[in-house]
Amino acid sequence: MATPMLRWCCPGRRWIFAGIGGGSRHGRGVPTGSTSSGKRGQSSVAQQPLITAQKPRKGEREWAAVVGLEIHAQIASNSKLFSGSQVDFAAPPNSLVSFFDASLPGTLPVLNRRCVEAAVMTGLALDCHINRKSLFDRKHYFYADLPAGYQITQQRLPIAVNGSLAYSVCVGQRWSQMVTRTVGVKQIQLEQDSGKSLHDNLRSQTLIDLNRAGVGLLEVVLEPDMSCGEEAAAAIRELQLILQALGTSQANMAEGQLRVDANISVHHPGEPLGVRTEVKNLNSARFLAKAIDYEIQRQISELENGGKILNETRSFDYKLGCTVPMRDKEGKQDYRFMPEPNLPPLLLYDSGSLPTGADPQQVIDIDQLREQLPELPRVTREKLVRQYGMRPEHSFALLNEVGLLEFFQNVMKETRAEPKKVTSWVLNTFLGFLKQQNLAVSESPVTPSALAELLDLLDRKAISSSAAKQAQCVKTRKNSILIKGGLPPHLQPHLTVSGGHKVPGTQRTLTNKHPEG
Amino acid sequence: MQEIYWGVISGTSQVWLGLWALAGGRRGFTSKAGPRVEAGASRRVLKGVGQILEPLALADFGSGGAVARPEKAIAFAYRLCAVATDRVGPVRSVLEDGCLCLRSDNVVEGNCAEELLQNSRRDVEEYFVAPPGRISWPKLDEKEPLSHC
Numbered sequence: 001m002a003t004p005m006l007r008w009c010c011p012g013r014r015w016i017f018a019g020i021g022g023g024s025r026h027g028r029g030v031p032t033g034s035t036s037s038g039k040r041g042q043s044s045v046a047q048q049p050l051i052t053a054q055k056p057r058k059g060e061r062e063w064a065a066v067v068g069l070e071i072h073a074q075i076a077s078n079s080k081l082f083s084g085s086q087v088d089f090a091a092p093p094n095s096l097v098s099f100f101d102a103s104l105p106g107t108l109p110v111l112n113r114r115c116v117e118a119a120v121m122t123g124l125a126l127d128c129h130i131n132r133k134s135l136f137d138r139k140h141y142f143y144a145d146l147p148a149g150y151q152i153t154q155q156r157l158p159i160a161v162n163g164s165l166a167y168s169v170c171v172g173q174r175w176s177q178m179v180t181r182t183v184g185v186k187q188i189q190l191e192q193d194s195g196k197s198l199h200d201n202l203r204s205q206t207l208i209d210l211n212r213a214g215v216g217l218l219e220v221v222l223e224p225d226m227s228c229g230e231e232a233a234a235a236i237r238e239l240q241l242i243l244q245a246l247g248t249s250q251a252n253m254a255e256g257q258l259r260v261d262a263n264i265s266v267h268h269p270g271e272p273l274g275v276r277t278e279v280k281n282l283n284s285a286r287f288l289a290k291a292i293d294y295e296i297q298r299q300i301s302e303l304e305n306g307g308k309i310l311n312e313t314r315s316f317d318y319k320l321g322c323t324v325p326m327r328d329k330e331g332k333q334d335y336r337f338m339p340e341p342n343l344p345p346l347l348l349y350d351s352g353s354l355p356t357g358a359d360p361q362q363v364i365d366i367d368q369l370r371e372q373l374p375e376l377p378r379v380t381r382e383k384l385v386r387q388y389g390m391r392p393e394h395s396f397a398l399l400n401e402v403g404l405l406e407f408f409q410n411v412m413k414e415t416r417a418e419p420k421k422v423t424s425w426v427l428n429t430f431l432g433f434l435k436q437q438n439l440a441v442s443e444s445p446v447t448p449s450a451l452a453e454l455l456d457l458l459d460r461k462a463i464s465s466s467a468a469k470q471a472q473c474v475k476t477r478k479n480s481i482l483i484k485g486g487l488p489p490h491l492q493p494h495l496t497v498s499g500g501h502k503v504p505g506t507q508r509t510l511t512n513k514h515p516e517g
Numbered sequence: 518m519q520e521i522y523w524g525v526i527s528g529t530s531q532v533w534l535g536l537w538a539l540a541g542g543r544r545g546f547t548s549k550a551g552p553r554v555e556a557g558a559s560r561r562v563l564k565g566v567g568q569i570l571e572p573l574a575l576a577d578f579g580s581g582g583a584v585a586r587p588e589k590a591i592a593f594a595y596r597l598c599a600v601a602t603d604r605v606g607p608v609r610s611v612l613e614d615g616c617l618c619l620r621s622d623n624v625v626e627g628n629c630a631e632e633l634l635q636n637s638r639r640d641v642e643e644y645f646v647a648p649p650g651r652i653s654w655p656k657l658d659e660k661e662p663l664s665h666c
Contacts, residue, residue, distance in 0.1 A: 078622045087626035093643045094633060098626040102633050114622035135609070142575060144647030197647065207644035210633075332572050344615035362619055 010497040013194040035354040061268050066265040066276070067232050067297040068187065068224030069183075069240060072217045073249040074256070075118045081192055082109030082152065082218035090253060103147035108342050113364070118248035119190050120348065120369050122218055123160030124186045125242050125376055130366050132160040132348050135189075136340035144208050145195035153219070155241070157336050158189035159346065165222065166378060167238040168396065169230055177394055183235050184223030193217050218249065224263065228296070229289030231315065236260060236288060241377040241399060253285050262292050265309070266299045274299070275309040279323055281316055291316040295323045380405070388412075388419035397427050403441035404431065410448030417455040423457060429469055563587060 040170065051055040054402050077087055085098040102109035123130050136230050138150040163185035168178045173289060195213035226232050243249040251258040260283070265276035279295050294316075299309050314323040349355070351367040381395035384405075398405045408426050415422060430451065434444060454471055457463045462472070567578030577583050630643055639646040 079620075079624050084620065084623065084625035086624040090632070094630040094645070096627045097630065097633055099629075099633075102636075104636075110620045111617060112622055113619040116619065140574070142573075144645075197643070200641075205641070205649075206647040207641055208647050209644055334569065336574065339609045340526075341610060341612070344610070344612040344617040346617050361621065362616075364619075 007066065007194075028422045032101050043153055048399050049141060058416070063266050063301075064223045064269045065227050065264065065266050066273060067226040067228065067292055067296075068234065068276075068377060069222040069226070070261045071220040071222070071236065072193075072259045073116050073220065073239075073243055073251055074258075075216035075218055076247060076249050077112060077114040077118065077216055079112055079114075080214040081112055081115050082188065083107075083214055084110075085214070087215050088211070091211055093207075094211060096211040097213065101147075103149075103209055103269070105480060109152060109340075111343070111346070112216060113361070115190060116346065116348075116364055118246075118365065119159045119188060119218055119370060120366055121246050121373060122220070122248050123163065123188050124366070124370050125189070125246055126160075126163035126165055126220075128160035128163030128185055128188060130160050131157060132350075133157070134189075134346045134348075134355075136343040136346070138340050140336045140338075143194070143197075144206055145197045145210070145213065145221045146215065147210065148414070151192050151194065152343070154189035155189035156339075158187040159189040159348075161186070162190070165235060165239060165242075166233075167231075167235045168392075169234045170393070178396070181226075181234075184224040184250070186223050186329075187219040189219045191217050191219055214474060218243075227291035232260075232262065232284065232288040232292050235401075237283070238377065245374055245377055245380075247374070249466075253283055256283065260288060262295070264292060264295045264299065266296060266303065275311050275321075277309060278312065278313045280313060280326065284318070287316065287318055290321065291323065294321065298323060370494055388423065390419065390423055394423050394427060397431075400422075401431065401441060407441050407444070407448055407452075411455070414449055414452035417452075417459040421459070422455060425451070452498050525526070560584065 015422040074087075075081070079085060080087055080098075080101065083098040085101055086096045088096055098107075100109065120130055134154055136152055137155045139153050139155065140150040142149055164182050165185055166180055166182050168180050169178050171177045191293065193212050193215040195208055195210040197208055199206050226235060235256075240251040240253075242256075243251040249257060253259075262279045262282060263276045264279060265274040267274040277295065277299070278290060282291055295314065302309060313326045315326045316322075317324050348364050348366055351365060354363060354365060376401050381399060383391065384390050384395040385392055385400065398408055404426070407430075408422065411422055411426065412419065430444075430446070431447075434441065439445075454468050458465060458468045563578070563584050567584065570576055571578050634640045634643065634645070638646045
């Protein structure tokens with residue numbers, strides 16, 4: 001699975017209007033060879049057939065975009081937020097549903113301790129203030145996949161507020177320049193997920209599966225501190241890595257464990273903020289930046305053409321590559337928030353305020369959770385840079401692929417080669433080879449030990465770099481690699497590969513272009 | 518703005534009161550007798566809000582009785598304004614001094630699809646069939662579950 005790469009982004013970028021269609025009376029477009037934001041704007045909308053680039057007029061005013069994000073992350077827990085039914089994503093329909101999840105009368109919510117811990121840990125990792133007392137509310141709306149007619153959430157007084165998320169973007173054409181940006185975390189709240197609706201167009205009916213109804217969600221609301229799709233994508237990527245490092249969510253967008261809604265508006269710098277639209281259904285890391293950039297351009301062109309932006313909800317159509325209004329969101333929604341009458345306030349403690357003689361199962365100690373926090377990605381990257389003299393962008397790349405960092409560290413344990421050489425080999429040759437074969441690191445036929453040995457040979461100049469590259473590709477049925485052809489016997493090592501991975505017809509002999517010894 | 522004791526008023530009345538205050542229906546809270554609610558003004562506000570709330574809350578504001586009930590509730594609630602509540606926080610929940618019990622993260626229920634589906638008038642291969650009317654048909658690929666509001 002290709003992980004999103006950090007792309008080039010201009011700080012505090014300004015947007016230039018790219019003219020829509022030939023009939024535009026303003027006839028403005030992306031300036032050639034000027035600001036980088038202009039170029040970026042052009043490439044991001046290059047696939048949109050309607051937008052054509054034209055020369056700008058003199059005195060053209062710049063636009064600034066404001067992007068805020070709301071992220072819903074499914075909590076990695078065994079059971080649901082308020083009931084004891086299982087959390088699983090591949091079960092027969094409606095088999096993981098309790099009476100409470102189906103909203104049968106006479107059932108009551110009981111809060112899952114693990115979900116509270118997950119929320120506190122995430123709040124601590126994002127430098128939030130943890131509210132010692134937080135409240136639950138009901139958010140009412142009618143939809144077939146919400147059997148109760150309301151969702152239990154924390155609208156008024158959530159569990160964590162006022163944090164920040166640091167992320168990095170590349171500036172400049174080359175990858176070597178990375179800058180750190182910060183986006184404010186407005187709040188983190190616990191809430192229930194809804195069930196799933198599946199539309200059967202053939203029979204004009206909607207099928208409902210409540211397996212997901214009641215699963216715990218962490219809603220993370222980011223302040224509108226971002227100004228383009230790249231920044232948003234980078235922030236989301238960092239949040240994903242943090243949630244995965246904490247173990248609070250698997251945060252896999254493709255599996256619906258991480259869902260993003262964006263609030264987007266544009267305005268002229270120095271003027272008040274514009275009307276914002278909400279773009280939902282941003283469930284793909286690949287299209288996140290594209291969708292946001294499209295909406296920014298759409299708003300700019302609408303305003304430049306004398307139109308108005310409606311405060312509406314839109315959805316991103318992946319096939320057409322554009323945002324479209326969501327049909328069932330006509331008119332303003334009124335959620336009629338009210339306090340959840342079945343749940344008392346959630347009280348959290350720290351080591352100074354722990355009630356004496358309390359049942360430890362019933363009490364959550366924030367300080368204890370803080371001590372148990374695992375290492376965050378930012379710290380891991382800093383350590384790599386310090387320990388190995390690695391370039392920051394390499395530390396990002398190592399953390400960007402599941403299992404790659406562990407692989408690298410295992411190779412480092414066993415090899416005598418220089419860290420820079422190992423880094424370069426792992427990130428370029430090894431990773432390139434995996435991508436080519438469409439393998440995850442966990443599926444690699446080459447073990448860290450094997451690679452370590454290979455790199456030692458390379459280091460001793462016993463084999464050439466091209467021979468080493470080929471050696472990496474060779475597998476035999478007997479789980480050993482034989483480097484043949486040209487190497488003296490005492491330099492023919494037997495390298496072990498991970499077992500069971502049979503690839504038909506792969507026994508090859510190497511041609512050694514630089515025989516030595 | 519003063520908080521009103523929500524326990525007295527049903528959920529929908531929250532909206533009424535908010536709009537009422539916006540419509541300038543609010544009187545000072547120093548009067549011992551409490552403010553008088555202008556009948557004509559309240560009916561105008563209720564009519565407008567009712568049109569918005571009907572589809573959202575599936576509530577019927579068409580009949581005379583349907584408007585009269587919240588009118589009475591609002592009038593009653595405003596009598597509470599005679600009570601001095603400076604620096605006294607509202608009771609948001611009768612459970613506010615209660616203890617929120619936490620549950621261990623174990624799977625102890627579920628696996629009763631057959632039982633649950635018996636409650637449904639129609640079902641298709643262990644899925645509930647949604648009643649028609651609220652869901653519009655999107656143009657998007659049907660493999661993607663519809664995301665709701």
